[in-house]
């Protein structure tokens with residue numbers, strides 16, 4: 001009776017009645033009859049391609065099968081024991097990979113759920129894979145949503161997988177031989193299959209992008225690094241070379257995406273990508289969208305650049321750091337010449353002047369492939385070693401605020417650099433080189449050349465920095481009134497560019513309309529000498545003298561070598577500190 005009712009309902013839909021079916025199902029039924037000339041009363045068996053045809057289909061889909069395999073395996077593990085079967089079909093609907101429970105092989109075969117079955121709509125009628133190919137959207141075709149009577153026991157949920165150029169490449173289908181009657185019972189299957197399809201697209205994009213930047217995006221900071229929602233692959237000038245399906249939403253509906261500049265839709269350009277790398281806290285990796293809203297970004301640098309300097313926009317990431325200030329131009333000139341070599345660099349300057357940004361730009365202009373960034377305050381020797389253990393080949397080791405390194409970590413670092421010549425250090429410090437309290441040998445290992453970043457109050461490109469920040473973070477329309485601009489140009493900026501950015505962000509949020517006026521500017525925060533005094537003093541390696549002596553079994557010569565001083569200094573310090581060797 002159910003079969004007769006099904007045929008009768010198809011008839012009513014063809015006559016234009018609404019029967020409560022999803023509209024994509026009704027549309028598919030109409031295509032089956034009117035376009036493919038199918039008869040709902042016939043129970044046609046599944047269409048299986050020949051062995052030779054299957055080999056061809058699998059060969060063409062080889063790259064997708066490889067990209068999808070581990071995703072499918074983990075999805076199958078999640079649904080193990082629940083009678084689901086997973087199919088990966090190519091864009092024509094032919095099943096090229098298959099995961100099912102061996103117990104049901106015969107049942108699955110007779111339902112057409114196995115390798116080589118063709119689920120395109122014109123052969124199989126309304127079905128999950130077929131409807132997904134036509135609509136290019138995830139769908140559930142549940143029981144008598146199917147057109148042919150042969151399939152009305154099945155429930156099929158399918159999601160499309162797109163290649164990085166936006167073309168449909170495959171369909172991932174999760175099917176049940178027997179399912180509960182409500183279609184909503186398949187909501188979980190829908191979530192599983194769409195997430196798995198998204199991950200396959202991500203894996204595919206990553207696999208084809210070792211020489212390009214990839215920007216991963218997520219609306220939730222918690223999932224940014226582990227399971228991002230979308231990703232784009234970018235060339236050296238920030239143009240889109242590839243994308244996952246979910247990244248479409250960033251771009252205007254219907255407009256082409258490939259070749260567009262990422263700065264057209266997000267408030268960043270290619271020079272900002274190093275600031276979005278994983279070593280930065282997630283909450284600092286916020287990207288504003290041109291049409292409002294914000295996303296969290298995770299940029300992955302090319303593993304093997306096409307050529308150390310090739311591919312980046314003319315001038316490269318270093319040139320993007322100056323707006324014509326003569327001191328900055330001189331510094332950038334030095335950095336450009338030093339970047340490709342292996343000389344360890346010590347980058348000094350006040351807080352917020354852009355030392356870290358300069359270090360990242362130097363890394364991007366170097367031959368190094370790996371990039372490790374560590375904050376020295378609180379860094380223990382184990383964490384240092386663990387972070388460096390996985391580095392293979394030429395690697396940049398960025399040590400932020402080297403003046404805060406603990407003595408035992410400084411000792412470990414010296415040993416590490418001895419053993420691992422492929423690590424090139426870039427160290428930053430808020431102190432002048434002469435004020436940095438480090439054992440001499442280590443200091444010289446880190447400071448092959450010292451670069452000094454000028455404070456903002458000395459820079460003559462403040463105007464350029466302000467306009468650039470406003471353009472990227474507040475939108476093209478927002479500008480400064482002449483009096484607000486004059487006030488900002490006259491400030492002393494103890495917090496340097498970081499402070500400037502915060503002042504502009506606050507002003508842009510407070511201003512009414514698109515002009516920032518004097519009253520919109522937050523008052524400058526002056527750091528008083530008392531506050532400065534309260535800041536922790538740089539750590540002193542002599543505080544660790546006893547531990548160092550213990551580690552050297554009280555051998556004065558060894559301890560002297562570790563601390564980079566002579567034996568008599570060690571003896572003098574031992575006396576001064578009243579230390580005694582253990583009994």
Ligand SMILES: Nc1ncnc2c1ncn2[C@@H]1O[C@H](COP(=O)(O)OP(=O)(O)OP(=O)(O)O)[C@@H](O)[C@H]1O
Nearest residue numbers: 275321322350351352353354355356357358497498
């Ligand atoms: N040349 C520049 N052009 C534009 N923005 C810059 C430039 N240099 C730094 N910035 C911005 O200024 C902020 C501070 O930069 P960064 O973290 O590199 O400073 P820093 O000197 O390393 O600070 P600290 O020593 O306090 O860690 C960041 O938001 C960075 O993007």
